[in-house]
Amino acid sequence: MDDFRIAIDEWTGAGNGSPEEIATRGLLCIEAGGICLSRNENSWSRSVSDRVHVSMYPAALWLVANWWRLCFEAPRWSDVEGYDWRASHELPAAGGGYLWPRLRFTPDGESVLLEGRPSRQGSKEPVRYLEQARVPVTLRDFERACESFVATVIARLREQGIRATPLESTWGEVCAERGDSTAARERRFEAMLHCDPDQAPVDAIAALEKLAGESGLDASVEIAGALCSDGLLDALEGLRSAGENGTSLRARWDRADRNEALAACGAVVADRRLPPWLRGRGAARALRAAWGIAHRPITSDQFEVRLGLERGTLGAAALPHQPPVVLAIEKGSELRLLLRACHPRRRRFEVARLLGDLVASGRDDVWHPVTELHTARQQFQRAFAAEFLCPVAGLEQLLGSDCSEDAIAAAADHFDVTELTVEHQVANNLRRRRE
Numbered sequence: 444m445d446d447f448r449i450a451i452d453e454w455t456g457a458g459n460g461s462p463e464e465i466a467t468r469g470l471l472c473i474e475a476g477g478i479c480l481s482r483n484e485n486s487w488s489r490s491v492s493d494r495v496h497v498s499m500y501p502a503a504l505w506l507v508a509n510w511w512r513l514c515f516e517a518p519r520w521s522d523v524e525g526y527d528w529r530a531s532h533e534l535p536a537a538g539g540g541y542l543w544p545r546l547r548f549t550p551d552g553e554s555v556l557l558e559g560r561p562s563r564q565g566s567k568e569p570v571r572y573l574e575q576a577r578v579p580v581t582l583r584d585f586e587r588a589c590e591s592f593v594a595t596v597i598a599r600l601r602e603q604g605i606r607a608t609p610l611e612s613t614w615g616e617v618c619a620e621r622g623d624s625t626a627a628r629e630r631r632f633e634a635m636l637h638c639d640p641d642q643a644p645v646d647a648i649a650a651l652e653k654l655a656g657e658s659g660l661d662a663s664v665e666i667a668g669a670l671c672s673d674g675l676l677d678a679l680e681g682l683r684s685a686g687e688n689g690t691s692l693r694a695r696w697d698r699a700d701r702n703e704a705l706a707a708c709g710a711v712v713a714d715r716r717l718p719p720w721l722r723g724r725g726a727a728r729a730l731r732a733a734w735g736i737a738h739r740p741i742t743s744d745q746f747e748v749r750l751g752l753e754r755g756t757l758g759a760a761a762l763p764h765q766p767p768v769v770l771a772i773e774k775g776s777e778l779r780l781l782l783r784a785c786h787p788r789r790r791r792f793e794v795a796r797l798l799g800d801l802v803a804s805g806r807d808d809v810w811h812p813v814t815e816l817h818t819a820r821q822q823f824q825r826a827f828a829a830e831f832l833c834p835v836a837g838l839e840q841l842l843g844s845d846c847s848e849d850a851i852a853a854a855a856d857h858f859d860v861t862e863l864t865v866e867h868q869v870a871n872n873l874r875r876r877r878e
Contacts (some may be wrong), residue, residue, distance in 0.1 A: 644675075693780075
């Protein structure tokens with residue numbers, strides 16, 4: 444993770460526009476991870492600079508208006524190209540007639556990924572941005588940088604005798620909400636529902652508040668993002684019903700076995716210096732070592748015995764009613780599993796993701812959701828499941844330097860995983876390490 448800085452290098456106060464715009468016009472520089480994300484080529488001055496001449500007021504107002512979504516709205520894979528999501532997460536949406544750096548902010552609950560993109564080839568715009576980069580910063584560093592920038596803009600307005608602006612009043616509301624745990628929780632729910640403040644249905648927020656008391660706050664936030672607001676109440680009742688009425692699968696994970704797993708993975712899970720996918724991979728390796736599996740395939744029989752599942756569960760036909768999310772619900776010493784996958788190998792992967800969430804849950808969650816969100820929690824699960832079922836060391840021994848289609852298919856059969864899982868392990872681990 445790297446520090447993030449939104450710097451105002453110089454006030455110019457020139458040009459036309461509203462008093463707020465003129466007073467806050469200056470030279471903006473945005474840096475993260477030693478990379479200048481505002482680096483640009485100016486065709487008028489025929490120069491390259493780390494700074495761009497804009498008014499800070501539209502940028503600051505956009506930041507505070509979208510504060511909760513920028514910090515907490517983790518996307519599903521289908522969201523990131525939608526207009527609504529981009530308007531809340533891409534700096535050019537600040538508007539005002541300025542050519543802003545092509546910068547996107549994608550939160551995952553722990554950090555915010557900064558994605559800088561260069562201007563399009565052949566662009567005739569007078570300012571062309573040059574850097575392409577992907578830099579994660581911690582959520583706290585992101586908040587600090589934005590806080591400092593907004594405070595500096597408000598101070599500049601006051602120095603120029605401009606007070607009671609929409610920026611100052613909106614920022615005051617955001618600060619008050621951040622200091623109120625109930626309000627902050629509601630805003631976080633709204634963001635995960637892809638809604639602006641006070642735009643989410645009241646009954647949906649009330650249902651999520653109730654769920655947080657039953658399942659744990661972090662789990663309810665993940666479920667909110669997966670279900671969104673349409674049909675949320677019915678979906679939640681369906682999940683509760685499935686967990687209670689026997690349409691779920693039952694597992695009796697022995698308490699001693701679970702404590703052993705938690706102890707084995709605890710140090711890796713707690714190391715927040717590592718990104719979530721590295722923590723997931725490390726936890727899977729630690730659990731394999733504790734279970735004495737080394738780099739060998741884990742059979743469905745072994746998996747079922749370890750979790751106290753009925754034999755044949757992982758190869759059984761799909762349940763008659765697919766839940767909207769994959770879920771494990773803790774009921775005392777019993778686990779109720781709601782799975783979606785029909786294919787045995789995908790089902791094994793779902794259960795492995797649930798296992799990863801169980802060993803990572805120092806959050807006191809009772810519900811353990813598996814979703815398609817791009818949150819840190821889901822990144823951990825995916826990396827854990829891939830390494831637990833298809834360990835990189837064993838895959839490397841099996842493949843050697845042969846990554847052909849036939850070799851990938853043979854490896855998938857060997858580890859009883861999908862070919863996509865093998866391909867991801869090769870691309871994300873073997874090739875990256877060799878390069």
